[in-house]
Amino acid sequence: LAQFEINLHHVRLPFIDTVDKAHQAVRQINHTAEVEGKRPIVFTTLANEAVHQVITEGCKGMLLDMFGTFVNPLEDEFGIKSNHRIGRFSDVSKSQAYHDRIEAINFSLAHDDGQSNKDLESSDIILVGVSRSGKTPTSLYLAMQYGLKASNYPLIPEDFERKTLPPALVPHKAKIFGLTINPERLSEIRNERRPNSKYASLENCRMEVAEAEAMMRRAGIRWLSTTTKSIEEIATTILQEIRPERLSY
Incomplete structure (x- = not known):
């Protein structure tokens, strides 16, 4: 849907x-069709055949069956039938990968914004950059999406005066990736947090960004600008560059 420049109203009907729930869903979908005068676009991921039949036969929306589109061809390719069992995702919570992900999230929260130097060697990735350059959301995305232990450190004026990375990070240089940002955009973001402050002034933002980028160049750290990139794009670039051992490629 992101490929279409239109405004859509999203409604989720889980579980x-x-x-009975299928009939209720059909009534809601059909009521929307009558009120709006347009067919709703309905995406389904229904494993129960009886439930699926109610939706298929009664729904007045444009029905896109995600299971039928993807699972059926896979059944043909594998030569076996899928389980069609409801609630398979609940099995995830019992897996080691799930527990590793929770551990990674806790680790990333504990090592956010340079809060702790403890156990830094356990980091899969260490992000550095000026304050409000996107380090925290990127760290949490890497933890939640990939189960990676991501630390992040702000580069501050004291670091710029020394013209070196924070001492605690130096032994882990191979895991470090830098984030920078357009100074004008940085000033806008900081003004939302601390309006009319030196911290948010365009002059200060220009100075910090220039110093941070110069430091990363001197240290030979890989880095990118987050100004126009989504979290997904940032994370993908980082993984291509750092290639943590925890992930399989």
């Missing part, structure tokens, strides 16, 4: 796992 439609009984025939």
